[in-house]
Amino acid sequence: MAWRSRTRSLQVFDTELSADAVEWCPLPQWQNVLACGTYQLLKTPDGAGVGSSIPSRVGRIYLFQFRQEGPLCPPLTEVQRIDTPAILDIKWCHVPVSERPLLGMATATGELQLYKLIDTQEGSCGLKAVSSLELGPDRLALSLDWSTGRGDSSGMRVVSSDSAGCVNVLSVAEAGLTALSQWKAHDFEAWISAFSYWDTQLLYSGGDDCKLKGWDLRVGPSTPTFTSKRHSMGVCSIHSNPHREHILATGSYDEQVLLWDGRCLRQPLSESPLGGGVWRLKWHPTHEHLLLAACMHNDFHILHCQQALEGGGGACPVVASYILHNSLAYGADWSRLAPGGPPPSSPQERAAKAGTRTECGGHLRIQYESPTASFDTSLEDEAGRYIPENSPPLAAQPPTPAEDTPSLSCLLATCSFYDHMLHVWRWDWSPEEANVGGAEGGLREAGTGDQGEAGLSTDRRAAEQEEKSATHPAQ
Template identity: 70%
Template sequence: MAWKSRTRSLQLFDTELSADTVEWCPVQPDHHVLVCGTYQLLKAADGEDTAPGRTGRLYLFEFNRGVAGVPPLTELQRLDTAAVLDLKWCHVPLWEGPVLGMAAATGELQLYTLTDAQNDQRSLQPLSSLEVGPDRLLLSLDWSTGRMDSSDVRLVCSDSLGCVSVVSPAEGALTTLSQWNAHDFEAWISAFSYWDTQLVYSGGDDCKLKGWDLRVAPSSPTFTSKRHSMGVCSIHSSPHREHLLATGSYDEHVLLWDGRNMKRPLSDSHVGGGVWRLKWHPSHPGLLLAACMHNDFHILHCTHSQDVIGATCPVVASYILHNSLAYGADWSRLSLEEVALPSPPVQQTAALSESSGHLRIQYESPTGSFDTSLEDDAGRYVPEGVASPSPPPTAASGPAPCTDEASTSVSCLLASCSFYDHMMHVWRWDWTLGDGSS
């Protein structure tokens, strides 16, 4: 038997400003809600000897289910904000609704609530903010709720001065519980151990991965690893398997670790690009999504690498339709059984094929370039099937799609964004058991 893997673009969105983070809402019934954050460096005016400023924008979208031929993504709201470095939803409802955390270039940690507007349209409303310190950029944040546990809700964030802060959002007011100097240069990433939220991990531009125990004074780390050869910029604790940790670095390697033994990683996988973000799949324990900066987005199958020391995680799918730095990526928890894919009637296809003003978006892949059209000259949505066809699904022998041996397929909805071309993509990945023929 062989496994067939296919990625399909569903919709593209121009964010106008450089896009660097996307997040699907993990809280029921809002799995169809998506946010995207942007970061734009403003050039100083000619003759002015001032530091460049920064600005950003926060987008709120809704993924529409069940209407074929209609753009699946609808923009609900856009908020002009400080430049956004990271976005994370709390995994559980707070104050009876979803809450979004934002790491801002002003050094602020900001919270937004997802509320119902008078016309039943969802919107984000500011809830609380906290300046973690002056003269710094807040670079990352994580919630302690990765295992859907609401018993102890806290946030951890890291900043451009190398500090890590732990913050409480009790009663909607952000309060700093502890802050310490964790790295010599930028602390690119910070994250909780979802299985023991008194443990925190951090990674910095000093090439060090560190662990911290909040039950003792964080003046010294519980471990320091120099296994990565460049800046550590991504960390994600597995919500499925205790002690399992994934880290990524500018050195283009994804490492899996057993948190009980940080002297040597379980596996080392080279992915050909700096690993800016890593995301474990919310329900399939062995699937890991990687945003690899200069080398697109990849899905790694890590089940066997968790048990065999020295094994690598094979790449089972790649999404290569971005044309700039691959920064933000996330899995949706939305069931694709409820999603109607665009499938235009034959007569619509014929009519559109004669149109003479399609908006052409050029992408460059590692093996060449190809076109895809998603709008006609009137700005009407053109479903994916009308555009240049996607590459055929590949058939290859390899690992099973997930750890449930009874399963013969995986279908996932994802979002990703890239920086300089300011684009956000919504796409799906299908991985099915085939007979080896294509």
């Protein structure tokens, strides 16, 4: 039985400042809450600020609620915006703290900031600052991760990496953040740090020195448990699989996604070329084989990793891509909400229902407009099967699920940098025969856009980063 994969944009929101981080709240009562972080390097007038070594960076955190109230109603409602220092990363704690959701934020002032989600008098919700801690002078906090990825609240900690190449471990309690340890982990920027969700005494870090390292908090940070140079460029994404013990995904400016077994880190389980530089990786919250990748210059892609995780080797196939963004693909996250109702019909299907004929000459052309640019994009052909020319080649034959596998519908949020856009979209994967009248048409991807130029490396590394053709919000 053939399966069909399709993506559909539900809403686009202009964040005004460059968007680089997005996170759905994982807690059951608040799973309709979405946060988006932004980062903006302020331009100084000609001649102003000459000789200043401290660039001005500002940010903003947006809070949204998602409600599905009908096909004509935008599902996202903005409920709050707070001006902040420039934001490099945001993560919700996976368990409540004092019975409330807690959002962590890594900022360009070198601080970790914690915000509590509270109820408002208007019957909505909002963020309230509860704690902050500076990691050190003259550095940017680049990433953070909670130790609570499998719902364990005991010994709750947060790890953060910074532009000085350090890894920082902090404890979290009702009184706020407390620094536990800090050590020099990488020669240049430590782009990413993450817990092993199965053994939270184990940490991983990746840096601009092209190294992936492991650390055991029980023996101290004097020597890493391992150092891998398997990535050929800076390591900027790490995520522990919360469903499969020992499984780790890493991404790099070298455009590769590597899957690892933590018990044997000499060689990765698989290597998947995605293009564009892999800035963020997110395992699906309930499906252990699905991995979402934000690929900077090459959009957003969903990988199916079952064969690799079962020892079959080979690259993981891309089962869906979302390419409607018009700039650098940075922030990406899965929602735990299930999209309500069937997927929206395609433009051709709506035209057919209205009794009109669409002259598409092979491809239906629609115009997508953003505040910064506009461009044409082909969404589908007459057979309802269009794979965009800008999507990466399939690394392997897409898997065919077992016959008793239910259809899958997922809600996702992604954001892009220079066009300062937040997109909410859905992905549907279902058997062909379940799609009555062809209404569930073929592999759907959305739009192509300009693949913006980099320019976000530190001055010391600027020349090298231009050669990498990969970008990051840390200038």
